[in-house]
Amino acid sequence: MCGIVGYIGGREATTVVLEGLQHLEYRGYDSAGLAIFHNGRIELRRSVGKLENLRRILESEPIIGYIGIGHTRWATHGKPSESNAHPHIDCLGETVVIHNGIVENYLRLKNQLQAEGHIFRSETDTEVIAHLVEKHCRAGDPLVEAVRKMLSQVSGAHAIVVMSAREPDKIVAARLGHAGGVVIGLGEGEMFIASDAPAILDHTRRMIFLDNREIAVVQQDGVVCLNLEGERLLKSSQIVPWDPIAAAKGGYKHFMLKEIHEQSTAVMDTIRGRLECQPPRLYLEDVLFSPQELRNFEKVTIVACGTAWHAGLIGKFLIEELARLPVEVDYASEFRYRDPLVDERTLLVAVTQSGETVDTLVSMEEAKKKEAKILGVVNVVGSQASRIADALIYTRAGPEIGVASTKAFTAQLVALYLFAVYLGQGRGLLNEDRVRELLQDIAELPVLVGETLARPAEIYEHLANVYFKCHNFLYLGRGINYPVALEGALKLKEISYIHAEGYPAGEMKHGPIALIDELMPVVAIAPRDRVYEKVVNNIQQVKARGGIVISVASDGDEEIREKSDHVLLIPRTSYHLTPVLAVLPLQLLAYYIAVRKGCDVDQPRNLAKSVTVE
Numbered sequence: 029m030c031g032i033v034g035y036i037g038g039r040e041a042t043t044v045v046l047e048g049l050q051h052l053e054y055r056g057y058d059s060a061g062l063a064i065f066h067n068g069r070i071e072l073r074r075s076v077g078k079l080e081n082l083r084r085i086l087e088s089e090p091i092i093g094y095i096g097i098g099h100t101r102w103a104t105h106g107k108p109s110e111s112n113a114h115p116h117i118d119c120l121g122e123t124v125v126i127h128n129g130i131v132e133n134y135l136r137l138k139n140q141l142q143a144e145g146h147i148f149r150s151e152t153d154t155e156v157i158a159h160l161v162e163k164h165c166r167a168g169d170p171l172v173e174a175v176r177k178m179l180s181q182v183s184g185a186h187a188i189v190v191m192s193a194r195e196p197d198k199i200v201a202a203r204l205g206h207a208g209g210v211v212i213g214l215g216e217g218e219m220f221i222a223s224d225a226p227a228i229l230d231h232t233r234r235m236i237f238l239d240n241r242e243i244a245v246v247q248q249d250g251v252v253c254l255n256l257e258g259e260r261l262l263k264s265s266q267i268v269p270w271d272p273i274a275a276a277k278g279g280y281k282h283f284m285l286k287e288i289h290e291q292s293t294a295v296m297d298t299i300r301g302r303l304e305c306q307p308p309r310l311y312l313e314d315v316l317f318s319p320q321e322l323r324n325f326e327k328v329t330i331v332a333c334g335t336a337w338h339a340g341l342i343g344k345f346l347i348e349e350l351a352r353l354p355v356e357v358d359y360a361s362e363f364r365y366r367d368p369l370v371d372e373r374t375l376l377v378a379v380t381q382s383g384e385t386v387d388t389l390v391s392m393e394e395a396k397k398k399e400a401k402i403l404g405v406v407n408v409v410g411s412q413a414s415r416i417a418d419a420l421i422y423t424r425a426g427p428e429i430g431v432a433s434t435k436a437f438t439a440q441l442v443a444l445y446l447f448a449v450y451l452g453q454g455r456g457l458l459n460e461d462r463v464r465e466l467l468q469d470i471a472e473l474p475v476l477v478g479e480t481l482a483r484p485a486e487i488y489e490h491l492a493n494v495y496f497k498c499h500n501f502l503y504l505g506r507g508i509n510y511p512v513a514l515e516g517a518l519k520l521k522e523i524s525y526i527h528a529e530g531y532p533a534g535e536m537k538h539g540p541i542a543l544i545d546e547l548m549p550v551v552a553i554a555p556r557d558r559v560y561e562k563v564v565n566n567i568q569q570v571k572a573r574g575g576i577v578i579s580v581a582s583d584g585d586e587e588i589r590e591k592s593d594h595v596l597l598i599p600r601t602s603y604h605l606t607p608v609l610a611v612l613p614l615q616l617l618a619y620y621i622a623v624r625k626g627c628d629v630d631q632p633r634n635l636a637k638s639v640t641v642e
């Protein structure tokens with residue numbers, strides 16, 4: 029969840045590290061710090077709160093140097109404070125460490141190290157890493173060996189970066205477990221280290237991604253990768269296709285608003301090159317299951333977290349209907365602890381934007397152990413999930429910086445739709461005409477998304493003005509749009525801190541109806557689809573009890589206007605694709621309410637973009 033940046037080269041390291049951290053602040057933002065090698069020693073600057081505070085400290089106390097590491101923190105052990113901010117330093121002031129993840133056995137290690145005379149200055153788990161490396165260096169080990177020994181002592185999951193004044197020509201980075209990616213950016217006479225590619229995209233697109241249990245020794249003119257046994261590895265670099273402009277705000281007030289408006293492109297890019305018209309079929313470049321394998325699957329299990337889980341629920345509708353396979357959808361955090369019924373006849377679909385969510389990664393590995401085949405629906409190229417999966421559909425949404433997921437969600441829905449059609453066709457359940465129809469529907473989708481987003485924002489601003497003081501919202505949807513209700517509610521609570529609940533509309537009468545009053549807006553997702561009449565009945569039940577209704581409805585639906593207080597219109601599309609359009613007004617509603625409340629839209633409190641802790 030924390031952001032990591034390192035630099036070694038001919039440029040001023042403070043600037044490169046700070047710029048990189050700026051790109052990563054969305055990952056965690058309760059404190060920030062950096063360490064630079066300067067005049068034969070390591071100097072630290074750290075501060076509580078956002079990066080801006082650190083920047084101010086550096087203005088009054090600058091450090092000039094050409095090798096350095098920096099960190100933005102999302103607290104796990106110890107409150108947000110300057111002493112708990114990374115980097116952490118050893119007793120001698122020689123070794124500094126930044127870290128993302130949790131050292132699970134830190135208490136035992138800390139007790140041992142304290143008994144040996146080490147002085148701790150923070151409440152963090154990370155500090156043990158600095159003292160362990162110090163201990164091995166003092167015993168005569170070179171830095172890499174000291175890091176290797178330290179890695180064999182700590183348990184848990186980590187991305188760790190270490191720098192030492194004893195060997196100021198290198199930075200050592202390591203990945204242990206799934207928490208936190210480590211990417212090395214290869215420049216000309218300079219090298220970069222980061223937890224995520226966007227931090228260093230301004231400088232290079234050529235990158236090496238570390239896998240679990242790998243170490244990189246990064247020097248100005250090269251990188252050597254080792255495994256934990258110290259054996260040299262031949263790892264090839266990848267070109268990351270994102271362009272740095274895509275990771276900037278581009279004139280929008282917030283990343284979230286920019287990313288909402290990028291959805292037409294994200295949808296288009298996710299489809300691009302994957303549809304063939306004559307004969308109609310799908311070309312999913314990294315889904316290399318044989319026709320026999322496709323026929324052999326007996327069930328599908330989808331695992332994901334948060335917004336990606338909502339996409340998975342919609343995926344269930346799509347796969348069950350188009351490919352006629354039973355689908356279970358599990359929270360990854362639950363799946364991994366319940367001895368799930370998964371075997372070689374199961375297709376496990378892991379949906380994840382970051383590809384680094386630890387619960388999802390562990391679920392993938394659990395399923396792999398049980399011989400399931402793993403399909404990853406992943407946005408970040410080269411992420412850990414993309415490497416665990418047997419087959420992949422990249423969502424091509426581009427970098428998503430806003431903590432609240434928007435364009436990644438709609439791209440996930442598109443990817444799952446493509447896969448459902450692919451599976452249905454591969455299993456012989458969809459004839460050519462049906463596939464042609466389904467492909468035509470999706471080919472029209474980017475235009476419909478663009479059209480929806482081009483509509484005037486005044487209605488959202490108006491709704492925000494009227495309802496921003498409400499304490500509760502209820503979101504209702506049915507069928508394939510029930511998960512959209514969950515997603516709309518999640519968006520609102522994440523960024524505006526208003527309590528919101530998503531509910532299947534038909535379930536309202538079994539309990540939540542008791543909550544209805546004139547203070548709680550009810551957002552009803554009611555496009556003209558096969559359950560339209562049913563949702564309209566539910567809307568009437570709300571109105572009959574004095575409730576306020578904001579409906580998401582199809583263009584031209586005059587009937588619903590009479591039954592609702594406000595209507596947000598979307599274009600008509602096929603039943604299977606309505607969620608992609610229906611979620612757009614909900615994202616905008618949440619955004620404008622959060623802005624009206626003065627909330628920090630891109631970096632909501634307590635959240636982080638990649639959740640790399642359990």
Ligand code: M6R
Nearest residue numbers: 334335336380381382385432433
């Ligand atoms: O990177 P992932 O898709 O695996 O992330 C899963 C969730 O952490 C994520 O969707 C989270 O719920 C977002 N904050 C939702 O906006």
